[in-house]
Amino acid sequence: MENEKKINWFPGHMAKAMRKTEEDVKLCDGVIYVLDARAPYASVNQKLMKIFGNKPVVYALNKVDAISLDAAKKIVSDFRSKGLNIEPINGLLKKDAEKLKAACGRAVKEKAERNKNKGINKTFRFMVAGIPNTGKSTIINTMSGKKKAETGDKAGITRSNKWIRLGDIELLDTPGTMPPSMENQRYAEHLAFIGAINDDILDLEGLTLKLIAELKEIAPAEFKEKYKLDDLTSEPLSIFEAVCKKRGYILKGGDADYGRCARAIIDDLRKGRIGKICFEVEA
Ligand SMILES: Nc1nc2c(ncn2[C@@H]2O[C@H](COP(=O)(O)OP(=O)(O)OP(=O)(O)O)[C@@H](O)[C@H]2O)c(=O)[nH]1
Ligand SMILES: [Mg+2]
Incomplete structure (x- = not known):
């Protein structure tokens, strides 16, 4: 990350x-x-x-x-x-x-x-x-x-x-166009979550940590249910690790495979598999 x-x-x-x-x-x-x-x-x-x-x-x-x-x-x-x-x-x-x-x-x-x-x-x-x-x-x-x-x-x-x-x-x-410069990085993250920004330019693991922090706030029940998590009180990184373990995204040496897990979580979000999630009910 x-x-x-x-x-x-x-x-x-x-x-x-x-x-x-x-x-x-x-x-x-x-x-x-x-x-x-x-x-x-x-x-x-x-x-x-x-x-x-x-x-x-x-x-x-x-x-x-x-x-x-x-x-x-x-x-x-x-x-x-x-x-x-x-x-x-x-x-x-x-x-x-x-x-x-x-x-x-x-x-x-x-x-x-x-x-x-x-x-x-x-x-x-x-x-x-x-x-x-x-x-x-x-x-x-x-x-x-x-x-x-x-x-x-x-x-x-x-x-x-x-x-x-x-x-x-x-x-x-017309082709989709982004603003020449994203002043509001909170908005930029939301656009990255939903797939409006090319994934190739993104740090998907870092983005997943941001997503976990956001889901903890706006959709805790759906998030917990989706990944069968016991609680969401720990830091995003520990939650990320817990999801890796639950899903079996583990590298040969036994470490969590954050890269694969990040792709899976982001894909779940985009396909609506976590739930009906709106990042901006208000501006
Ligand atoms: N769930 C859902 N998916 C939609 C809806 N409208 C479009 N999609 C999906 O969103 C994705 C993007 O659709 P496109 O029509 O290619 O989007 P675009 O705005 O033309 O994209 P660019 O040409 O890349 O700017 C596709 O996978 C569509 O099937 C909708 O109302 N609901
Ligand atoms: Mg198009």
Whole structure:
């Protein structure tokens, strides 16, 4: 487990994608901004928000199936109390994708009416943006009923902007982008937990210690139950060692295999096997 290193992920392809976003947003009538419900506040990339200017933004609180109903209600009411337009959705469900599409229609309603009065029949264009791995391409596929965009369970699947026509609306799939610098390291950790940051740049053992410390606080019952732990009073490192032993992640000499165990715990979290975990019910 290395010394603390700041989590920052802004490779060249992301800088390029952001420049392309800046150009292409001019062609769009609005933005669907996809948040991961497990870390909705960390999902807001302020750099992207600036780029959107005053285009209407519809927030999709995606992967809502991965958090509790209570947490979802709290987040939605917080966003709405700030005057923001948000729809909680499971991006894999057609009915939820339709709900999001209807919200987009409402966001450009006045413009549509003006067009109608002028006799213009225009297709509305929405950019689908967000940080990596939040489900942007999945939502587009669900809306279209076809696999038009590539998807995958790791960050950085979509590599370039792609227009997808869905009848009366056109969507622009974009590569996920991180803020150029992560000032808030607590948020950066949350994004690392949920798989929005490329694992190759992360110290997964150090990250697992942080995750254990966090789960002790926010989901002690689920965490204890999942790994059959007797109690959670000890330090994260002792708990980590206990999980290694329970799971049989032991090296030849008898030491705990923290590396393998870290991957297993993080995988359990991401696949929802620890429970419905939301790292940010509040900002
Ligand atoms: N549980 C759950 N999983 C989802 C949901 N939406 C998407 N996923 C999964 O999340 C993963 C990422 O989906 P993508 O659509 O590739 O995400 P993306 O935002 O396009 O990712 P990048 O192109 O890498 O930025 C995939 O494994 C999806 O199956 C959802 O609402 N709930
Ligand atoms: Mg994608």
